[in-house]
Amino acid sequence: MDDLDREILSILRRDARTPYTEIADEVGTSEGTVRNRVERLTEEEIIERFTIATQTGNVKAMIEIEVDVDVDHSALADAFVEWAEVDFVWEVSGEEDVVLIVDCADTGEVNDLITRARERDEVMGTKTRLILEERVG
Amino acid sequence: MDDLDREILSILRRDARTPYTEIADEVGTSEGTVRNRVERLTEEEIIERFTIATQTGNVKAMIEIEVDVDVDHSALADAFVEWAEVDFVWEVSGEEDVVLIVDCADTGEVNDLITRARERDEVMGTKTRLILEERVG
DNA sequence: AAGCATAGTTACGAAATTCGTAATCCTCAA
């Protein structure tokens, strides 16, 4: 991981469709070099995947879920990630919590998700924060 | 936004490099249709951007930042997003907070970030959660 | 019901990008 790698990553983060030739021009090298490096970065899983950032609905939110201490987080997380509105499920340190990042049509839908989460026995409580503004680094 | 759109989005979320021809085969339509729809979805900003998910470091974390009530969140968020290790900055509802999603080389680097955040006058307090496990929806 | 407008879909050749591969260049160590 040198500076050239970092430059390439930063360009791809902004627009993953930028052609190798254009990246090469921008960073001052050849298409093949950019290609090799992107392939290497992908193999090393520094680039986890090429993906799209979507906003299918109008409301994004963070739902923090407090779970019972003796519960299998992993199974719970697996269940949450199946929900269509859920973009990410994070198991986090701190207070035995799981955090959902969701993308909903409206606040009603956020509320539905919270209700569905609370219906599960393993879930002791939830705390929701609407994401009002997102900046991408 | 119909089911065809949703199928296309789901394929692109898994791998944004999937060629239109391949998506077309998978969903049972033609290359042109997929292309038109991706273009439309991009214009409507349902697809916000094509990007890469990276893990440059070994530690991802959520840093929740409590800010003084009369502070301009937006300016603060702009400052944070410039930090190299910061993937996202969210202004959230709940407790006048800003949340940083960071990707660091190690826990020491996370700690540095927290220290740097706390050095700012506007910042009243922070709460950090390491992301131990991430699932993608 | 016919006519028309609009959006969506299909088709196809042209342009651009990616890919495979071999040659070349660097750097470091023996």
Place this chain on the structure above:
DNA sequence: TTGAGGATTACGAATTTCGTAACTATGCTT
């Protein structure tokens, strides 16, 4: 100095994307 290994460059072939025109379906108006 020489050799080995990795990175970079070069270039033609394969694939994908793009521009555009024809076609289809749907709904609205008269």
